[in-house]
Amino acid sequence: MAPLNPNLDHQSRPSRSDARSAADYVTGILDGNRVTLSQAITLLESTRPDHRDTARTVVEECLPHSGDSIRVAVTGVPGVGKSTFIEALGQRLVAAGRHLAVLTVDPSSERSKGSILGDKTRMGTLASEEDAFIRPSPTAGTLGGVAPRTREAILLCEAAGYDTVFVETVGVGQSEISVRSMVDFFLLLALAGAGDELQGIKRGIVEVADAIAITKADGDNRAPAKAARAEYEKALRLLSDPDSGWEPPVLTCSSQTGAGIDEVWGAVERYRAYTQETGFFEEQRRRQAQHWMEQAIEQRLHEEFFSDPDVQAARGDVEEALQDGRLSSLAAAERLLSIYRDSTS
Amino acid sequence: MAPLNPNLDHQSRPSRSDARSAADYVTGILDGNRVTLSQAITLLESTRPDHRDTARTVVEECLPHSGDSIRVAVTGVPGVGKSTFIEALGQRLVAAGRHLAVLTVDPSSERSKGSILGDKTRMGTLASEEDAFIRPSPTAGTLGGVAPRTREAILLCEAAGYDTVFVETVGVGQSEISVRSMVDFFLLLALAGAGDELQGIKRGIVEVADAIAITKADGDNRAPAKAARAEYEKALRLLSDPDSGWEPPVLTCSSQTGAGIDEVWGAVERYRAYTQETGFFEEQRRRQAQHWMEQAIEQRLHEEFFSDPDVQAARGDVEEALQDGRLSSLAAAERLLSIYRDSTS
Numbered sequence: 001m002a003p004l005n006p007n008l009d010h011q012s013r014p015s016r017s018d019a020r021s022a023a024d025y026v027t028g029i030l031d032g033n034r035v036t037l038s039q040a041i042t043l044l045e046s047t048r049p050d051h052r053d054t055a056r057t058v059v060e061e062c063l064p065h066s067g068d069s070i071r072v073a074v075t076g077v078p079g080v081g082k083s084t085f086i087e088a089l090g091q092r093l094v095a096a097g098r099h100l101a102v103l104t105v106d107p108s109s110e111r112s113k114g115s116i117l118g119d120k121t122r123m124g125t126l127a128s129e130e131d132a133f134i135r136p137s138p139t140a141g142t143l144g145g146v147a148p149r150t151r152e153a154i155l156l157c158e159a160a161g162y163d164t165v166f167v168e169t170v171g172v173g174q175s176e177i178s179v180r181s182m183v184d185f186f187l188l189l190a191l192a193g194a195g196d197e198l199q200g201i202k203r204g205i206v207e208v209a210d211a212i213a214i215t216k217a218d219g220d221n222r223a224p225a226k227a228a229r230a231e232y233e234k235a236l237r238l239l240s241d242p243d244s245g246w247e248p249p250v251l252t253c254s255s256q257t258g259a260g261i262d263e264v265w266g267a268v269e270r271y272r273a274y275t276q277e278t279g280f281f282e283e284q285r286r287r288q289a290q291h292w293m294e295q296a297i298e299q300r301l302h303e304e305f306f307s308d309p310d311v312q313a314a315r316g317d318v319e320e321a322l323q324d325g326r327l328s329s330l331a332a333a334e335r336l337l338s339i340y341r342d343s344t345s
Numbered sequence: 346m347a348p349l350n351p352n353l354d355h356q357s358r359p360s361r362s363d364a365r366s367a368a369d370y371v372t373g374i375l376d377g378n379r380v381t382l383s384q385a386i387t388l389l390e391s392t393r394p395d396h397r398d399t400a401r402t403v404v405e406e407c408l409p410h411s412g413d414s415i416r417v418a419v420t421g422v423p424g425v426g427k428s429t430f431i432e433a434l435g436q437r438l439v440a441a442g443r444h445l446a447v448l449t450v451d452p453s454s455e456r457s458k459g460s461i462l463g464d465k466t467r468m469g470t471l472a473s474e475e476d477a478f479i480r481p482s483p484t485a486g487t488l489g490g491v492a493p494r495t496r497e498a499i500l501l502c503e504a505a506g507y508d509t510v511f512v513e514t515v516g517v518g519q520s521e522i523s524v525r526s527m528v529d530f531f532l533l534l535a536l537a538g539a540g541d542e543l544q545g546i547k548r549g550i551v552e553v554a555d556a557i558a559i560t561k562a563d564g565d566n567r568a569p570a571k572a573a574r575a576e577y578e579k580a581l582r583l584l585s586d587p588d589s590g591w592e593p594p595v596l597t598c599s600s601q602t603g604a605g606i607d608e609v610w611g612a613v614e615r616y617r618a619y620t621q622e623t624g625f626f627e628e629q630r631r632r633q634a635q636h637w638m639e640q641a642i643e644q645r646l647h648e649e650f651f652s653d654p655d656v657q658a659a660r661g662d663v664e665e666a667l668q669d670g671r672l673s674s675l676a677a678a679e680r681l682l683s684i685y686r687d688s689t690s
Contacts, residue, residue, distance in 0.1 A: 056676060063673050148675060155673065206583060207552060235580035238551060289667050289674050296678035301646040322634050328408050328500065329634050330493055331401060333641035
C-alpha cells in the first residue's frame with residue numbers, strides 16, 4: 001500500500017524482490033521524487049551486498065548534482081524544542097521559496113521507533129508542505145555508526161533539489177561531534193536557567209557551535225532567556241576559536257510567538273556570506289570530504305581487525321591482562337596485532 | 346662523559362654499542378636511579394628494532410610497580426607561566442615529602458631543541474632538588490605521535506618511585522586532548538583579561554579541565570584575576586559534564602608570591618579523594634588503558650595502510666577526484682581499501 005503521506009514513507013524498505021536499478025533511483029531523485037528519495041535513503045541502511053552496491057552507485061551518480069545547499073545541524077537536549085523550532089523556521093523558509101530537507105538523527109530510534117514518529121507528528125504542519133522533506137536519518141550501515149550514512153543522505157537530498165538541509169540531533173551524545181564534520185553551520189538550541197536544565201549538554205558541544213539560540217523566550221520566560229543569552233555570550237568569549245574569524249552569536253527566540261526566528265536564520269546567512277568571502281566555507285567542505293574518507297578507511301580497518309576470528313578468540317584474555325595490570329596498553333595492542341598478522345597472512 | 350646535572354641527561358642516547366639489557370634498565374629504574382630512568386625514557390623514542398624490543402620489555406617489567414601516583418596534566422598557552430607555576434608548586438610538594446616527576450610535552454621540540462632547554466633552565470631550582478625529576482617527554486616513536494610514549498614514560502617514572510607525575514603541555518594543539526586520556530587530573534592555567542590573551546586556548550580544552558587556575562594573580566593584576574575567575578566559573582557552569590559528579594573549581598594563584606598555590610594542589614587532593622570514593626578514579630584509569638590499547642592498534646593499522654606502496658601510488662589521484670567532487674568520501678575510501686586488499690593479499 002502506498003503511504004498516505006509522502007513524508008511518512010521512510011518505513012518502506014526495499015523488498016527482497018525489489019530489483020530496481022540504480023538508474024531508476026537516480027532518475028527519481030533528480031526528478032525530485034520524494035518517495036524515491038526516501039527509499040534511496042532507506043537503501044543506504046541496508047547491509048545486503050547487492051543493496052550496498054546499488055546504494056554506492058546511486059550516491060556516486062548523484063554526487064555531481066549535490067553540494068548546492070546550506071547544511072545546518074540543529075541540536076539541543078530533549079525538551080529544548082527542536083521540533084517546534086524546526087517547524088517554525090522551516091515554514092518561513094518554505095514560504096520564502098526554499099526547499100528544505102530535515103534529517104533527524106535519533107539514537108533512541110535503535111531502541112524504539114516511537115520517538116521518531118513522535119517527532120514527525122510534532123512537525124506535522126511542516127511535513128505536509130510540498131517543499132519540505134522530513135525523514136529519520138539512516139541509523140545503521142556497514143561502515144558503522146550513524147554518521148557516514150547521514151552524510152550520504154545529505155548528498156541525495158541535495159541532488160533531489162533541496163537547497164537547505166537540516167540535520168537534527170539530540171545534543172547529548174557522541175554523534176554531535178560527528179555531525180559537526182558534515183555540516184556548514186552548527187546551531188545549538190539551549191534553554192534559559194543555566195543551572196539545572198543545561199546539565200544535559202555534552203562537553204564539547206558548546207565549543208563547536210556557530211550560534212546558540214535560547215528557545216522559549218516568550219511570556220515570563222523572556223527575562224531569564226535574556227540573562228541566559230548574556231551568560232552564553234561571556235562563555236563563548238572564553239572559548240573562541242583562534243582558527244576561525246567567525247564569532248558565534250547568541251540569540252533568543254520563540255517558536256510559539258515567532259519572535260527571533262528570522263534572526264536565527266539571519267545568523268546562518270551572515271555566516272555563509274562571511275565564510276564564502278573568506279574561503280572558509282569551501283575549505284571546510286574540502287576538509288570534511290577528506291576527513292570522511294579517512295574515517296571510512298579507519299572504520300573499515302577497525303571492523304576487519306576486531307571481527308577476525310583469532311582476534312576475537314584472544315581479545316578477552318588480553319583485555320583481562322590489560323585491566324589487571326599484567327600487560328601495558330601497548331603490549332596488549334602488539335599482542336593482538338601479531339595475532340591478526342598471523343591470521344591474515 | 347657523565348652529565349654534570351643528573352636532570353640534564355636527557356640528551357644521552359643509547360649508543361650503537363650500548364648492549365645494556367632490559368634487566369639493567371629495570372634494576373636501575375626500580376632502584377630510583379635517575380640517569381637510568383632518563384636513558385630508559387630516551388629508549389622509548391628509538392626506532393631501532395632492538396631498542397624497541399628492549400623498551401617493550403622494560404615497560405612490561407616496570408608495569409607491576411607502576412600506577413601508585415597521581416597523574417596531573419598542567420596546560421596553558423605560552424606566557425601563562427607554566428614553568429614558574431610548576432617550579433613553585435613542585436618545591437612545595439618536594440618539601441612536603443613527595444617525589445615529583447615532570448614530563449614536558451613540547452611540540453616545538455621537533456623543530457628546535459632550544460625551547461626545552463629553555464624550560465629546564467627556567468625550572469632550575471626545582472631541577473636541582475633530589476626528589477624531583479624533570480625531563481622532556483619522548484617526542485617520537487614508531488607507534489606515532491607523542492602520546493603513547495608519554496604514557497609509557499609515566500609508567501617508568503612511577504616504577505622509579507615518583508608518586509606525583511606532572512605532564513606539562515602547551516595548551517594550543519591537539520596533544521592536550523590525547524594527554525587528557527593519560528592523566529587523572531587536567532589542570533588548565535589561564536590568564537586574566539578574558540578578551541585577547543585567551544584567544545590561544547584551543548576549543549575543547551576548557552571543557553575537559555578538572556580545575557582552572559588564573560595565574561599571575563599578584564599586584565595590580567589581582568582584581569582582573571578575580572574577575573576572570575568569576576567569568577570562568579560562569580562558563581564552566583554552562584559546560585558541566587553530566588557524567589561526572591566533580592565540579593571543576595576556578596582558582597587564582599601567584600607563582601611569585603606563592604598565594605593560592607596550595608589551594609590549587611588542594612583541589613587536586615580533593616578530586617583524588619572524591620573520585621576514589623566514587624570509584625571514578627580507578628574506572629577512568631581502566632578506560633584509559635583500554636583506550637590506549639585501541640589507539641595503538643588503530644594507529645598501527647593506519648600506518649600500515651598509508652605506507653603501503655600501492656596505496657601511496659594511488660592516493661594522489663583518489664584524493665584529487667574526491668576534492669573535485671568526482672568521488673564521494675565513501676567511494677574514495679572503498680577505492681583505496683580495495684587497492685590495499687589487492688596489495689596485501
